[in-house]
Amino acid sequence: MERLRIWRIGLLISLVMILLAGCSGDPTLSVLDPKGSAAKIQLNLIYWSLGLMTVVFVIVITIFVYVLVRYRKRKGQDRMPEQVHGSTKLEIIWTVIPIAALIALAIPTVQYTFDLAEAPPAEETVIIDVTGYQFWWEFKYPQYGITTAQEVHIPVGKKILFRVHGKDVLHSFWVPSLGGKVDVVPGRVNTVILDAKEAGVYQGKCAELCGSGHALMDFKVFAKNQADFDKWKDQMKQPAPTVATTSSEANGEKIFQQNCIGCHAGVNPNIQGPNLNKFATRTTIAGVLPHNDENLKIWLRNPQSVKPGTLMPKIDYLNKDELNDLIKYLDSRK
Amino acid sequence: MANQTNSSTEMPNHLETATFDGKNKVLGFWLFLGAETVLFACLFGTYLALRNQSLEGPTTQELFDLKLVALATALLLTSSLTSVLAMIKMNERNLKGMVTWLVITLVLGLAFLVLEIYEFLHYIHEGHTFMSSAFGSSFYALVGTHGAHVTFGIIWIITLIAQAIRRGITTETAPKLFVSSLYWHFIDVVWVFIFTLVYLLGKVG
Amino acid sequence: MPTLIVLLVLALFLAAIFTGGYNKQFFERVRSSRTWDWLTTVDHKKIGILYLMAGLFFFIIGGIEATLMRLQLFAPGNELFVGRTFNELLTMHGTTMIFLAAMPLIFAIMNAVVPLQIGARDVAFPFLNSLGFWLFFFGGLLLNLSWIFGGAPDAGWTSYTGLALNEYSPGPGVDFYVLGLQISGIGTLIGGLNFLVTIINMRAPGMTFLRLPLFTWTAFVTSGLILFAFPALTVALLMLMFDRLFGSNFFDYTMGGSTVIWEHLFWIFGHPEVYIVILPAFGIMSDVISTFSKKRLFGYNSMVFATVLIGFLGFMVWVHHMFTVGLGPITNSVFAVATMAIAVPTGIKVFNWLFTMWGGEIQFKTPMLWAVGFIPTFVLGGMTGVMLALPPADYQYQDSYFVVAHFHYVLVGGTVFGLFAGIYYWWPKMFGQMLSERLGKWHFWTFLIGFHLTFFPQHFLGLFGMPRRVFTYQTNVGLERINEISTIGVAGMVIGTIFFLINIVYTLRKGKKAEADAWGLGRTLEWSIPSPPPEYNFAQTPLVRGFDALWVEKEAGNKSMTPSEPLGSIHMPSPSYIPILMSIGFFIAGFGFIVRGIPAAAIGLVVVFAALFLRSFDYDHGYHVEPEDPEKGGKE
Amino acid sequence: MAKENNQAISRKPESAVKHILSFVLMIAFTAAAFYIVVSDVVPSGWVIPLLLVFAAIQVFLQLFTFMHLDQKGTAFYTFFMIAGIFIAVISAVGILLM
Numbered sequence A: 001m002e003r004l005r006i007w008r009i010g011l012l013i014s015l016v017m018i019l020l021a022g023c024s025g026d027p028t029l030s031v032l033d034p035k036g037s038a039a040k041i042q043l044n045l046i047y048w049s050l051g052l053m054t055v056v057f058v059i060v061i062t063i064f065v066y067v068l069v070r071y072r073k074r075k076g077q078d079r080m081p082e083q084v085h086g087s088t089k090l091e092i093i094w095t096v097i098p099i100a101a102l103i104a105l106a107i108p109t110v111q112y113t114f115d116l117a118e119a120p121p122a123e124e125t126v127i128i129d130v131t132g133y134q135f136w137w138e139f140k141y142p143q144y145g146i147t148t149a150q151e152v153h154i155p156v157g158k159k160i161l162f163r164v165h166g167k168d169v170l171h172s173f174w175v176p177s178l179g180g181k182v183d184v185v186p187g188r189v190n191t192v193i194l195d196a197k198e199a200g201v202y203q204g205k206c207a208e209l210c211g212s213g214h215a216l217m218d219f220k221v222f223a224k225n226q227a228d229f230d231k232w233k234d235q236m237k238q239p240a241p242t243v244a245t246t247s248s249e250a251n252g253e254k255i256f257q258q259n260c261i262g263c264h265a266g267v268n269p270n271i272q273g274p275n276l277n278k279f280a281t282r283t284t285i286a287g288v289l290p291h292n293d294e295n296l297k298i299w300l301r302n303p304q305s306v307k308p309g310t311l312m313p314k315i316d317y318l319n320k321d322e323l324n325d326l327i328k329y330l331d332s333r334k
Numbered sequence B: 001m002a003n004q005t006n007s008s009t010e011m012p013n014h015l016e017t018a019t020f021d022g023k024n025k026v027l028g029f030w031l032f033l034g035a036e037t038v039l040f041a042c043l044f045g046t047y048l049a050l051r052n053q054s055l056e057g058p059t060t061q062e063l064f065d066l067k068l069v070a071l072a073t074a075l076l077l078t079s080s081l082t083s084v085l086a087m088i089k090m091n092e093r094n095l096k097g098m099v100t101w102l103v104i105t106l107v108l109g110l111a112f113l114v115l116e117i118y119e120f121l122h123y124i125h126e127g128h129t130f131m132s133s134a135f136g137s138s139f140y141a142l143v144g145t146h147g148a149h150v151t152f153g154i155i156w157i158i159t160l161i162a163q164a165i166r167r168g169i170t171t172e173t174a175p176k177l178f179v180s181s182l183y184w185h186f187i188d189v190v191w192v193f194i195f196t197l198v199y200l201l202g203k204v205g
Numbered sequence C: 001m002p003t004l005i006v007l008l009v010l011a012l013f014l015a016a017i018f019t020g021g022y023n024k025q026f027f028e029r030v031r032s033s034r035t036w037d038w039l040t041t042v043d044h045k046k047i048g049i050l051y052l053m054a055g056l057f058f059f060i061i062g063g064i065e066a067t068l069m070r071l072q073l074f075a076p077g078n079e080l081f082v083g084r085t086f087n088e089l090l091t092m093h094g095t096t097m098i099f100l101a102a103m104p105l106i107f108a109i110m111n112a113v114v115p116l117q118i119g120a121r122d123v124a125f126p127f128l129n130s131l132g133f134w135l136f137f138f139g140g141l142l143l144n145l146s147w148i149f150g151g152a153p154d155a156g157w158t159s160y161t162g163l164a165l166n167e168y169s170p171g172p173g174v175d176f177y178v179l180g181l182q183i184s185g186i187g188t189l190i191g192g193l194n195f196l197v198t199i200i201n202m203r204a205p206g207m208t209f210l211r212l213p214l215f216t217w218t219a220f221v222t223s224g225l226i227l228f229a230f231p232a233l234t235v236a237l238l239m240l241m242f243d244r245l246f247g248s249n250f251f252d253y254t255m256g257g258s259t260v261i262w263e264h265l266f267w268i269f270g271h272p273e274v275y276i277v278i279l280p281a282f283g284i285m286s287d288v289i290s291t292f293s294k295k296r297l298f299g300y301n302s303m304v305f306a307t308v309l310i311g312f313l314g315f316m317v318w319v320h321h322m323f324t325v326g327l328g329p330i331t332n333s334v335f336a337v338a339t340m341a342i343a344v345p346t347g348i349k350v351f352n353w354l355f356t357m358w359g360g361e362i363q364f365k366t367p368m369l370w371a372v373g374f375i376p377t378f379v380l381g382g383m384t385g386v387m388l389a390l391p392p393a394d395y396q397y398q399d400s401y402f403v404v405a406h407f408h409y410v411l412v413g414g415t416v417f418g419l420f421a422g423i424y425y426w427w428p429k430m431f432g433q434m435l436s437e438r439l440g441k442w443h444f445w446t447f448l449i450g451f452h453l454t455f456f457p458q459h460f461l462g463l464f465g466m467p468r469r470v471f472t473y474q475t476n477v478g479l480e481r482i483n484e485i486s487t488i489g490v491a492g493m494v495i496g497t498i499f500f501l502i503n504i505v506y507t508l509r510k511g512k513k514a515e516a517d518a519w520g521l522g523r524t525l526e527w528s529i530p531s532p533p534p535e536y537n538f539a540q541t542p543l544v545r546g547f548d549a550l551w552v553e554k555e556a557g558n559k560s561m562t563p564s565e566p567l568g569s570i571h572m573p574s575p576s577y578i579p580i581l582m583s584i585g586f587f588i589a590g591f592g593f594i595v596r597g598i599p600a601a602a603i604g605l606v607v608v609f610a611a612l613f614l615r616s617f618d619y620d621h622g623y624h625v626e627p628e629d630p631e632k633g634g635k636e
Numbered sequence D: 001m002a003k004e005n006n007q008a009i010s011r012k013p014e015s016a017v018k019h020i021l022s023f024v025l026m027i028a029f030t031a032a033a034f035y036i037v038v039s040d041v042v043p044s045g046w047v048i049p050l051l052l053v054f055a056a057i058q059v060f061l062q063l064f065t066f067m068h069l070d071q072k073g074t075a076f077y078t079f080f081m082i083a084g085i086f087i088a089v090i091s092a093v094g095i096l097l098m
């Protein structure tokens, strides 16, 4: 009876395993589908440890199943087992073999730990200052004088040195496809070196509980070929158009100056909002909504409904026209 | 079972461990001191990590007055000696001698406390408060926790003196007196580290 | 306002006593009531039952919280519990399960079993034992009151600062966490200290350290870990309380503080804590497996050595929770290697269990089923633990569902399975009745299947990029199906737990009476006395003549233990109301601090000091009982 | 309860001389510690290690004379105290250095 059930569970587990192992998650988010050298190294170590663990597990399970089947009490049996005390030989074996296995794990581990911490030559790296806020990300390129938010663009093949800063609570900067995370610790600058091997859009996540909006503190990494990256860089360096081209844009600008500039242009040092200078170039709003006018309305009317706990206030006091003008203005920021 | 005295009728020469209760108490108290060691270590670690975070407030070098600390140290060290002398009197069943030494211990402890309070008031006057910076917080947390231990020790010893006078030196009062003396020495050990790691190190930099 | 409430309650209380109730008879009636007996008991067996009931109660609360979280995560974009509410659920789930379910259940079994296994009549400090329980209980109550009074804590069970400071967690939530845990933590510390002294000083003649049953050994090491780990938590909570209540700056970086210090302090406590909750489960495994295999434990000495080594190494690995904090490659490497080292003593244990069964005659009674389910489950959890211990890999796993899967495999598959094994195993000893085997088996199978269904897929959630502590996730990135499976699995655990509750009710009603040697295979001292044991446990203190003391006698053809003393009157400690009074004092004081009602806090502290004072001058010598003569049918 | 517990550990009554001697030593080490800080008889790199050594000696004196760990039957006290100190040092150094 019992034996049968054990097999059934075994079957169930292996079924689930096969089912899950069949896919490896989303190519822009999965640890198992690395797109950068750090992620690649880390995945190698994951596989190596997984392999070793599987071997150990198989050994344990083999003994386990054998023992359970062989030595279970059968009907009518009443045997007095021999009361053995132990066996030095066996005990040495299962002390030494795990030690050997662990050494085999420890060597690459230490090696990789130091490798990943090594800074690449300065001339060849792109430096990006990342700041985590409740619940959005700011990216600054000190080499190019660019500031943006929610979406970070990097050239393919180049080493990127992310310097991670914190202003409020702990966050954690994580792009699973490109490599492991590093915590955002206020009062401390952490670094992580990543690169992308192929062009694409990778998803980033905040991986440290940071409040109500933690689940939605997403960002995106746009890995581009050098040429595309340069184009983007040049566009970002252009000042945003200063003269409004239409009257509604002009009106929108006025509304923006009156209501939003305090948070969205770094005037107020305590309440910071993302820089909206090039807002029209972003594909998302607040890192979570696809960028279109409909969603922008939803966001402005009630940001908390999109992202619980966000510090952006409701802009529900504007009438329809004013809101449309404001959106027109924001759309012109490219 | 808990209160059985020693099987032999003659009084043992170490009263504090003459009964099961006594033995359990003394062992339990030692374990408690082991836990206190870790507790203070955490406070020390925090203090040492934060001691340079004085912001605009005075730094350790500007703040500490070693003369005062030396005096406080002398008081507390001496009280440790008087406390152990009281224990010797206790095991000689000399109630009067024991109480005398304990009272001296108390007086020294009180003098220490007064000095500490004076010192704190002085620091607050200098702008070094619990809330002024991380240095302030960790300093008062560490030294204040020690001070709280001294205060508690004084109150405890007073109640024990009262009990000893009422009931004499018995197999019940002796373990209590003995562990309170252990406690007092332990406070002294902590102080040794406070004057070393807080005050002297604060001067060295 | 809060002070008013406290005063009002107090006044009503006094008024009730003085107007209606105050006469001698009333007090007499109260004193002889069953409730008063339980509230004031200092008997380790009864305190064990109190711990058991409270622990199961909180286990269900924590389980309901988990179920609600899983429901929210059933589908992306669910709006059952979002934002703050979800964070409250997850914080309270973790905190409740660890501090208010796992720990007390461990104390329940330790109380019920350890004194019996070492041949003692009680613990070293019966009074403190009671105090420990009531502090834990009122601390837990305080923590859970947060749901009613202004919101539960929402900064995670780790309560990382930054987020846990006033500025980012306004409202009293985190204050409840700080004071609730502080109070129950003191209770735990007292309990641990008590068991250390008990095991060192109260062993029966002949019960040397190397003859202690393994459960007692693990209880000993666990108590040692409690003794040295909880002070770190005490300090951390104290600092957080100061920061939140009195404006100090330990953790506020703008004032020179450091959030990393909180992480250190928390994990200096937190890592030993996870071994505190697993070691007793190891001990239970060892006793259960050897009993139901009808064999002596394989490699006893190395088991003891491994236990001590795990406890010791447990203090040197805490940084593995902080690999991503940026402490540098040297620190990370050192702690990684130290962490991996723990696999070796743990492996020794696993193989010793397997070889205890080897050559035995295994009977699959319910406790043994849990033990058998424990081994592969725990080993899986341990393996993922070792994988987490590799910093480069951990950069990917950290704070993802992979970690959630890891720790549920060890906490549920390890600790909870172990506790269930222990409860089924010792229930007859605690209550004198056998739990139903059939319901027990249903409990086991539904829970086991539900467990694996819930937590196995979570490894993949983590690897596919789902962070933990999130209330929702994206669509179309391969997470929906896995989350669905994971939520469905919870049903199995809920049904299993319900079977267990039915089993308890059924057994209390019409359970079969248990023999002294309830399973017929008992090896250790607790099975040599009636179930449930008389209040003095052993009419005559037994003489221990080897490891597995009862088994030794059985092999020598004796029916019972040889006594080491003549039959005589036995001294018992008196019950006391001071522990519960003192705990209520702490409770009021804690509540006062939380609602910033300093007078209420003062009243609470006054009660505490009054109780301390009463205790200090309390010269109650207990009483004596005449044991029944075991020869004259006193036994069984 | 156990047999070995049934006999009170009988030890010699202690004399005050030992304690007074130990006290004198403590005062001496304390004075030395203060002195090396205020004067510069010791090269600056040596001051901190020396302070720590002095403190350690004092702890030893307190534990083994005033707190009676030098006597028989104190193995458990000593063991747990050493364990406590060991964990304490790891924790404090851990917090401090990282």
Ligand code: HEA
Binding pocket: A056, A060, A097, A098, A099, A101, A102, C158, C274, C275, C277, C278, C320, C321, C339, C340, C342, C343, C344, C346, C347, C348, C350, C378, C379, C380, C381, C382, C383, C384, C385, C386, C387, C388, C389, C390, C394, C397, C398, C399, C403, C406, C407, C410, C411, C414, C415
């Ligand atoms: C009962 C509780 C328990 C137990 C026993 C363990 C056991 C272990 N844990 Fe776990 N752990 C937790 C509870 C527990 N853990 C919790 C609650 C968290 C998360 C806290 C939070 O963040 O909220 C956590 C998190 C956690 C982390 C941090 C992850 C992160 O946040 O990034 C790490 C990293 O190293 C880790 C490692 C380990 C290791 C190496 C063991 C080892 O002790 C395991 C040893 C066992 C085995 C290895 C199996 C048996 C051995 C053999 C069969 C021998 C052969 C084996 C080999 C050769 C490998 N754990």
Ligand code: HEA
Binding pocket: C059, C060, C062, C063, C064, C066, C067, C069, C070, C090, C091, C093, C094, C095, C097, C098, C102, C155, C156, C157, C158, C404, C408, C411, C412, C415, C416, C454, C468, C469, C470, C471, C490, C493, C494, C497, C498, C501
């Ligand atoms: C011992 C500890 C323990 C135990 C036993 C459990 C048990 C369970 N845990 Fe727990 N869990 C933790 C400790 C534990 N957990 C910790 C420390 C965290 C981290 C918290 C943090 O991040 O801060 C965590 C986090 C955690 C998460 C991650 C949350 C997140 O990161 O967003 C999840 C999600 O699935 C989860 C699920 C579960 C489930 C389904 C169970 C199940 O096994 C529960 C099974 C029990 C029941 C289902 C009982 C229900 C019984 C009934 C309902 C009976 C009906 C009632 C009556 C008839 C009266 N847990």
Ligand code: CUA
Binding pocket: A132, A133, A134, A135, A170, A171, A172, A206, A207, A208, A209, A210, A211, A213, A214, A215, A217
């Ligand atoms: Cu930021 Cu989570």
Ligand SMILES: [Cu+2]
Binding pocket: C270, C271, C274, C317, C318, C320, C321
């Ligand atoms: Cu850990």
